[in-house]
Each structure stands twice: as structure tokens, then as C-alpha cells.
Amino acid sequence: MYLPKHFQEMDIGSLLRLMRARPLATLSINGESGPIVNHVPLLAFRDGQSLVLRGHVARANPLWRELGCEPQAVAVFHGDDAYVTPSWYPAKGEHGKVVPTWNYAVAHARGRLRVEEDPAWLRALLTELTSEQESGFSLPWSMDDAPADYIEKLLSAIVGIELQVERLDGKFKLSQNQNEAARDGVSEGLASRGDARAAAVAASMRQSS
Helix, strand or coil, X not given: CCCCHHHEECCHHHHHHHHHHCCEEEEEEEECCEEXXXXXXXXXXXXXXXXXXEEEEECCCHHHHHCCCCXXXXXXXXXXXXXXXXXHCCHHHHCCCCCCEEEEEEEEEEEEEEEECCHHHHHHHHHHHHHHHHCCCCCCCCHHHCCHHHHHHHHCCEEEEEEEEEEEEEEEECCCCCCHHHHHXXXXXXXXXXXXXXXXXXXXXXXXX
């Protein structure tokens, strides 16, 4: 990932919050016949001083059969993003030397990817995943709400995966390379769009200033 210093996010807490808030990651490895890309919810866990990502795929998914040698993988977590129009820059009316861009936040986690088939491991992961995602509902669903034999059947149809993070890179591109007037113009413009993602980017810009 191209990572200019002014866009580099090195705060682990900020990156973990992004990863937990947006767990659907783009997971990639180099397979025997070329790149293999999947979109998989991955939960970030602290394991002592280490960081691991855990998820699962369907047993019918060929990905897990490529993991015998625990290949290098990269998981990309996508935060909020928004288009930035030059019209929000004061410089547009001064000299016109402005162009469009895109503001966004991403986290890239790299490491070895392995298979996990232990039923207890899988059940614990699914319990954590559903508990976190269901927490905002008035009547949160849990696996205990479904028949036990139905859950057991589904557990046999999935395979766990775990990525031991060896490198974590964050890029929060939030107009840090612009002057204060330009940043204010972009933040106000995004906030006025009436779009949730744009508003979230505007809020992140205000927090980072």
C-alpha cells in the first residue's frame, strides 16, 4: 500500500476500533493458480502481545485447502470513505489549482493464515461474532435460539481460519496534506451531504485535527 507519512495511522487502538467496527475484510493469498480473494468477517483478538484475526469460511470454499503450508495473507479492513469535490476548497475561487480526491480509512493486516477445525474453537468464535453484531438489536439473537442439531450440522459445514498478524498498517487519508481552511471546507462539505459515510469521514477529520 502506498503510504505517505502524513496519512500513516500508527495508533493501534484506532486501527483495532476500525477492524472491530468493520469486520468484513477483503482476505487475499497467492494460491497455486494465482491470487485468491475472499470477503470474510474477521474478528481481531489480543493474544498476549500478539494480534490474531479469526473467522470462518464454508467447507465448500477452496480457500482453506490452500492453507496447508500456512501461506502469507493480507486482510484489508475498509472504514468510511467519501468523494471530495474541489468546490469545497477555498483555493478553487482563488486560483483554481485544485482537483478531486477521495478521503478514506483502511487497515492492512499481514501474516500467516492457518486452518482451525476444532468444533469448540468454532463455536466460541461464532458466539463472539454474533454477540458483537447482535448487541445493537432490542432482541439479540444467539445460537441458543436455534435447534442444537441444526447448529451442529452447520458447524460441520464450516472451517475456521486464523491469521497471526505480523504487520499492521493503517492509512487514514483525511486531508492532512491540506491547510486548515481547506480541511474545514472539506469537513463542512462532507457533513452537509446528508450521507452517513460522508458524515462519518467529516467526524474523523474533526477528531484528527
